Amino acid sequence: MSEIDLHTHSTASDGTDSPSQLVEKACAAGLRAIALTDHDTIGGLDEASEAACDLGIELIRGCEISTRTDLGNMHMLGLFLPADSSRLEAFLQRLRDNRDSRNNLIIEKLNRAGLRITVDEVRQIAGTTIGRPHIAAVMLQKGYCETRDEAFSKWLDTGGKAFVPKPAPTPEQALAILAEIGATTCLAHPLHKQRPLDWLDKLISRLESEGLDCLEVWHSSHDAEKSAIILDFARKYRLGASGGSDYHGKNKPGISLGTGKSNLDLGYDILENLKRMRKERNLPH
Ligand code: AMP
Ligand code: ZN
Ligand code: FE
Ligand code: FE
Numbered sequence: 001m002s003e004i005d006l007h008t009h010s011t012a013s014d015g016t017d018s019p020s021q022l023v024e025k026a027c028a029a030g031l032r033a034i035a036l037t038d039h040d041t042i043g044g045l046d047e048a049s050e051a052a053c054d055l056g057i058e059l060i061r062g063c064e065i066s067t068r069t070d071l072g073n074m075h076m077l078g079l080f081l082p083a084d085s086s087r088l089e090a091f092l093q094r095l096r097d098n099r100d101s102r103n104n105l106i107i108e109k110l111n112r113a114g115l116r117i118t119v120d121e122v123r124q125i126a127g128t129t130i131g132r133p134h135i136a137a138v139m140l141q142k143g144y145c146e147t148r149d150e151a152f153s154k155w156l157d158t159g160g161k162a163f164v165p166k167p168a169p170t171p172e173q174a175l176a177i178l179a180e181i182g183a184t185t186c187l188a189h190p191l192h193k194q195r196p197l198d199w200l201d202k203l204i205s206r207l208e209s210e211g212l213d214c215l216e217v218w219h220s221s222h223d224a225e226k227s228a229i230i231l232d233f234a235r236k237y238r239l240g241a242s243g244g245s246d247y248h249g250k251n252k253p254g255i256s257l258g259t260g261k262s263n264l265d266l267g268y269d270i271l272e273n274l275k276r277m278r279k280e281r282n283l284p285h
């Protein structure tokens with residue numbers, strides 16, 4: 001039975017539970033602590049924090065930043081964000097502005113192909129961070145495709161008819177801003193997409209020297225073998241180990257808080273280790 005979940009999404013990005021619903025569900029699932037890590041936004045944190053306080057569960061303030069590498073996007077989690085992170089908020093606002101420009105281009109392409117979808121329709125169903133999952137949802141609603149997978153494979157994914165690459169910062173830029181505000185940084189689901197291990201080794205080595213703190217060893221998309229590989233990398237580079245389900249509510253069916261796809265057993269000691277690392281560096285924990 002998991003006691004913690006350090007990677008979750010709410011309606012502030014592309015999850016389907018509001019921040020307070022998410023906290024209530026975490027409580028009902030018997031979790032002692034969760035991190036809310038919405039994509040490119042910290043907009044859900046105050047609501048989640050308040051709910052957590054009421055229910056007596058620990059909330060770690062977090063976010064998940066999309067970054068670009070030569071082999072596609074990698075996600076960087078920031079954990080233990082301070083309550084006042086205006087510098088981070090300014091950085092994330094720029095990322096969301098870039099997303100908006102990209103979303104407009106995607107919608108233009110869809111319109112040119114005869115799919116009548118407007119930016120307003122997409123905005124209406126989205127929270128702070130708007131992305132392809134919201135566009136896919138409107139496509140489904142309006143009957144332009146049968147499934148979410150079809151919306152992605154035929155239209156929105158790399159190679160799809162309305163694909164537009166996402167402008168994103170480098171992992172180093174994300175690390176710099178997160179380090180500046182004293183966050184614990186974590187490379188998210190390193191093997192979510194299969195990538196050459198020697199490439200991943202080089203990336204982790206590079207990021208470790210840029211201040212990366214830990215690797216997300218346990219994740220819904222990691223089987224035991226993948227987790228073992230990432231744990232070896234963490235040991236090799238003396239990095240911490242984190243874990244979370246990447247729960248998105250109904251937007252990622254089959255993934256439960258804490259347990260993921262029944263492949264997770266996240267003990268409180270994982271969080272304690274992260275806190276110990278922070279204590280050693282005199283950071284709030
Ligand atoms: P965006 O941040 O706008 O580029 O959208 C990325 C999100 O879209 C990811 O976090 C996934 O939740 C979702 N996504 C990406 N590819 C697919 C796919 N092939 N099928 C379903 N969802 C996807
Ligand atoms: Zn997401
Ligand atoms: Fe991610
Ligand atoms: Fe995520």
